[in-house]
Amino acid sequence: MKLLGLFNYWVFAVLLMIGLYALISKKNLVKKIMALAIFQSAVFLFFITMSRVDGGTAPIIQAGVPDQIFSNPLPQVLILTAIVVGISTTALGLAIVVRLYEEYGTVEDDEILAMDRES
């Protein structure tokens, strides 16, 4: 039961490692960007899970409802910002991949490396 209770954290750890592994092992630059996105999403999941309170709702005060339980809104706000950062990073990364393709004619890391060594 304890294991299941921590389900989200397991997913966080697994996603994080999938992302990191792919970042290191994949040679294709687009796959690297995808891995980066997975890696960052894992962290988003981590923050959102942390903010959840059992039975909690959105933090909006309703008239006539006593003892409302809220989920903590702060991590969610942080993650909104972090998602924007993540999107910008992905966009910039892809833009660089496009420029790389224009210059080198390939998006494979090892081929680019080989061409760099020659020049």
Add this chain to the structure above:
Amino acid sequence: MNLADHLPALQVALPLLTAPLVILLRNGFLAWLAALVASGISFGLAILLTQAVLGPGVPEYAVGGWQPPFGISLNVDGLSALMLLLVTGASTLGLAGGRLSLRRDIDNRRAPMFYGAWLIALAGLCGIAVAGDAFNVFVFMEISSLATYILIAAGRDRRALSAVFKYLIIGTIGATFYLIGVGFIYMMTGTLNFADMALRLGDVIETRPIIIAAGFITIGLALKAAVFPLHIWLPRAYTYAPNAVTVFIAACSTKVAIYVLLRFNYGVFHGNLLGHSDLFSVFIVPLALSGILLASAIAIYQGNIKKLLAFSSVAQIGYIALAAGLATQAGLMAAQLHMFNHALAKGTLFLCVVAFVLTTRSANIAKLAGIGRRMPWTMGAFVIAGLSLIGVPGTAGFISKWYLVVAVMGVPGWGIPLVMAIVISSLMAVVYLWKFVETAYYGTPPDGDVSAMEVPLPLRLLIWSAALANIYFGLSPGLPIALAESGTGTLLGGLL
């Protein structure tokens, strides 16, 4: 509240708000001028803040009137002021000295965008230095990093692109690790404010999430700071970036990551985690030592002057990390002073490289043969800054090397071997700089032409004022020492 109270916010807001205006200018020269003025005013603000820190102190700035720990706070202490001086100074130096070089590297059409990105990078780096909470540090770190990737990718060489891709991947991993660490701390303490965090950590001391957080934050920031062997992104990124950009980022971007590392490890963890300082030392000191020795050795074999200086930067980061890892008052002083002095020396050296490449169009040491006789003024400044990098008495580098040696001598049992490592590395610095100086003064130019070909007078004056600053801060190091003392006081709190 008068205007002076708003200085910490202005420091970030000014470049951040000028950036979109610069992009709207449709002319490369005007965009450059606007960026230079904004950067210059930022430098002025940093000087005002420094005066305030050394005098009455700067009150905590609550953004939007929301009081900390709930609101966003901006804090400026001695260490922040030191970083602000470095960042704004390096930016102004790079922009002022880089006009001719950047005009060649960047199309006139794209120049406004480029200078906009420059100002955003400046705003991000200033933001890290003034931010009083962990999450804003992350956001500013990403703002500055994203803008820096754009600046580096503007290099003419296509290898700039593959270099910047690697930097983007590693930089993002570093920032994400940092974010995970901040998440764990928030989970346990419910706060993001540095000061509040340091207070509340006492209640959850020695719990596993906090220890994991310390690990993630240290590794993430070590990636950003290019502590050996996490430096693999640095040499190529520095080498293929436009020369003026290298002046800017080489002087300050890695040091800002070390600044955050110091804030976390000393400001937050040091007083709260039992044995944290020992763990931190055991982790960082061997890495720093191998960086000091190996990166210096690699620098000797480089054929490109920019790559040579980049590997030298990795070694210098090693010195800073070594001093910071000692976890003593003397060590922290040495780390901060070395950040300041290394930025001064490296900024000047890369500015000289800007001048060399401007006239010869090559950063290859073999092609720069005889340059010392053709450009005696620039080469003279290069030698002065080089001496400062080595740590010759009378230059700024000597002051921090002296503090560093005194600090490592205080390590029981390890003093002599550590001093030996520093001396050996300094000798290697003599070797790699001499290699270039020898070629520059005694080598034969590749095409046999030995006529003088100096850069324009304004650039020469700028290079010389930067070089003379190396001597000035070597003879009267009062300002950096006062700032470092104030910074050490805040970092260690009431512990010592």
